[in-house]
Amino acid sequence: DLEALEQEGREYIAQLDRAAGARKNRASLVEWAYTSNITEANEEQRIQVQLELSKQEKQAWSETKMYRWQDFQDFTLRRMFKKYSQLGVAALPDEKYKLLMQSVSGMESNYATSKICDYKNTTKCDLSLEPEITEIFAKSQDPEELKNAWVQWHAAAGARARQNFSQYVQLDNEAAQLNGFKDVADWWLSEYEVPDFEQQLAKLWEDVKPLYQELHAYVRKRLRDKYGEHVVSAKGPIPAHLLGNMWAQTWNNIESFTRPYPDKKEIDITKTMKDKNYTPLKMFQMSDEFFRSLNLTAMPEKFWKNSIIEKPTDREIVCHASAWDFYDGEDFRIKMCTTVNMEHLRVVHHEMGHVQYYLQYRDKPVIFRAGANPGFHEAVGDTIALSVSSPKHLRRVGLISGDAEDEQTEINQLYKMGIDKIVFLPFAYVLDLFRYSVFRGTTTPEDYNCHYWRLRDELQGVEPPVNRTEEDFDAAAKYHVSADVEYARYYVSFIIQFQFHRALCQLAGEYVPEDLTKKLVDCDIYQSVNAGNALSNMLKMGSSKPWPDAMEALTGQRAMRADGLLEYFRPLQEWLHAENQRTGEYIGWEPSKMQYC
Numbered sequence: 270d271l272e273a274l275e276q277e278g279r280e281y282i283a284q285l286d287r288a289a290g291a292r293k294n295r296a297s298l299v300e301w302a303y304t305s306n307i308t309e310a311n312e313e314q315r316i317q318v319q320l321e322l323s324k325q326e327k328q329a330w331s332e333t334k335m336y337r338w339q340d341f342q343d344f345t346l347r348r349m350f351k352k353y354s355q356l357g358v359a360a361l362p363d364e365k366y367k368l369l370m371q372s373v374s375g376m377e378s379n380y381a382t383s384k385i386c387d388y389k390n391t392t393k394c395d396l397s398l399e400p401e402i403t404e405i406f407a408k409s410q411d412p413e414e415l416k417n418a419w420v421q422w423h424a425a426a427g428a429r430a431r432q433n434f435s436q437y438v439q440l441d442n443e444a445a446q447l448n449g450f451k452d453v454a455d456w457w458l459s460e461y462e463v464p465d466f467e468q469q470l471a472k473l474w475e476d477v478k479p480l481y482q483e484l485h486a487y488v489r490k491r492l493r494d495k496y497g498e499h500v501v502s503a504k505g506p507i508p509a510h511l512l513g514n515m516w517a518q519t520w521n522n523i524e525s526f527t528r529p530y531p532d533k534k535e536i537d538i539t540k541t542m543k544d545k546n547y548t549p550l551k552m553f554q555m556s557d558e559f560f561r562s563l564n565l566t567a568m569p570e571k572f573w574k575n576s577i578i579e580k581p582t583d584r585e586i587v588c589h590a591s592a593w594d595f596y597d598g599e600d601f602r603i604k605m606c607t608t609v610n611m612e613h614l615r616v617v618h619h620e621m622g623h624v625q626y627y628l629q630y631r632d633k634p635v636i637f638r639a640g641a642n643p644g645f646h647e648a649v650g651d652t653i654a655l656s657v658s659s660p661k662h663l664r665r666v667g668l669i670s671g672d673a674e675d676e677q678t679e680i681n682q683l684y685k686m687g688i689d690k691i692v693f694l695p696f697a698y699v700l701d702l703f704r705y706s707v708f709r710g711t712t713t714p715e716d717y718n719c720h721y722w723r724l725r726d727e728l729q730g731v732e733p734p735v736n737r738t739e740e741d742f743d744a745a746a747k748y749h750v751s752a753d754v755e756y757a758r759y760y761v762s763f764i765i766q767f768q769f770h771r772a773l774c775q776l777a778g779e780y781v782p783e784d785l786t787k788k789l790v791d792c793d794i795y796q797s798v799n800a801g802n803a804l805s806n807m808l809k810m811g812s813s814k815p816w817p818d819a820m821e822a823l824t825g826q827r828a829m830r831a832d833g834l835l836e837y838f839r840p841l842q843e844w845l846h847a848e849n850q851r852t853g854e855y856i857g858w859e860p861s862k863m864q865y866c
């Protein structure tokens with residue numbers, strides 16, 4: 270009878286989950302070995318082990334199909350079978366599977382090892398993305414130097430990945446079809462479990478776009494004031510190399526010379542961190558202490574032993590920050606080429622948020638050890654970082670000294686947060702709108718770069734510093750495109766982290782709507798066990814329930830909504846609107862005059 274069959278299914282899935290845990294542990298170890306020491310041998314070893322594991326997964330998958338799990342009564346048991354009935358890229362025949370692995374690791378190692386030459390000393394050609402090129406974009410205010418670094422990096426990390434990328438698209442689409450999806454775009458979107466998810470992304474952009482356009486107009490005016498109208502036009506997009514970041518995804522590095530009230534005291538956290546002899550280790554210890562103050566879990570001893578938190582000098586590694594679960598309940602790591610500055614203090618909290626999620630759901634079945642959806646996993650650390658980067662918290666830990674708040678300081682603070690959080694949204698949206706169209710075939714290799722820049726122009730209002738052709742492939746100059754990492758997760762994260770932050774601030778008694786002494790922008794949930802317990806309850810769920818249930822558990826809402834972000838930035842939006850009217854700055858942008866199609 271069904272009851273006996275269901276009990277048999279329960280025993281089967283329990284042993285399958287244990288076996289899957291051992292497989293994922295092996296996969297993580299061989300992946301770690303490669304990305305923390307990029308050599309031919311380690312790349313070969315990684316592909317061999319992944320191939321061997323894929324055979325075992327295929328075997329397990331064929332057994333799982335024998336069960337009539339769709340008729341089971343137990344929701345959790347049905348959900349486990351449903352997730353295990355999706356095989357993934359292992360569905361490809363061995364030869365194609367190997368080719369797919371090789372094309373992705375080819376792109377990833379090209380990205381990780383790409384170097385450019387020094388602008389002033391063209392024989393010095395050993396500059397890496399981290400820390401050298403990142404430092405140029407953080408510090409240089411010479412448009413020619415920035416343009417030079419931008420062009421060299423996009424040639425090395427972008428154009429050189431084009432062949433591998435088009436092969437990866439072809440093979441990954443085949444894998445998607447073997448899993449019953451039309452293409453990889455539908456496969457990625459299925460991770461969000463709601464049928465209208467793509468429409469939800471578009472709706473969120475409509476909600477935030479007016480705020481972005483006001484901020485974009487204000488920044489373009491300030492950049493034109495600084496660099497002149499021959500470098501920054503009055504009504505066009507902003508040249509991408511002038512925004513303090515290789516991809517123009519966060520503009521925090523131009524804050525010092527564009528902030529609304531320049532005569533207010535300069536709050537240079539980076540300088541204070543260096544003056545106080547901060548080290549990467551101290552940054553990680555600070556973050557660990559914040560999570561513990563919320564009654565969340567301390568980083569286990571293996572974390573401190575096995576993590577890599579500074580760039581090694583004796584080998585090539587993948588420097589792009591990452592957090593790792595080894596699925597054995599005790600080995601969790603971060604790999605990051607940490608530099609002592611405010612931006613990396615935020616990234617440290619971002620990565621520690623991933624590990625806290627791993628710790629909170631580590632007793633769950635392996636198959637549920639994931640975010641409620643990929644965006645949730647990206648939002649945990651950033652939500653904590655919203656408290657950490659508040660003036661109240663920075664004062665608490667001695668990174669800001671002296672003067673209390675006033676209206677102008679608050680606008681400066683909201684501006685500082687806005688050029689990190691608001692400007693990121695169109696960038697993130699573009700990256701996966703581009704890749705959805707590539708996987709769906711509406712964008713062909715012949716017009717990869719044209720479509721990428723058309724989206725960048727229309728949605729983000731940025732343009733390339735020089736003309737582009739189809740010899741270029743600028744999308745791959747961004748890590749996640751070269752490493753096959755889906756990006757809508759960050760777009761989701763930058764929306765929902767404000768829903769999480771608002772809920773936690775209310776639980777911490779730090780935010781009371783309409784109470785001007787308890788404003789959202791001043792909220793710091795540090796040491797609030799009440800907030801921490803609510804966060805822990807949501808994180809413990811992992812992916813065992815559909816994400817609206819997890820969202821509701823923490824915020825009372827069941828949908829992604831821009832209202833948290835818009836409420837947080839309301840005073841800034843009003844100030845920007847008034848300021849743009851005062852200066853008469855054109856809101857929005859006309860199509861770029863640069864050639865890219």
Ligand SMILES: C=C(C[SeH])C(=O)N1CCC[C@H]1C(=O)O
Binds near residue numbers: 616
């Ligand atoms: C820090 C990570 C590793 Se999950 C990252 O890739 N992030 C964090 C925010 C956006 C995105 C990026 O750097 O592009």
Ligand SMILES: [Zn+2]
Binds near residue numbers: 619620623646647
């Ligand atoms: Zn992340």
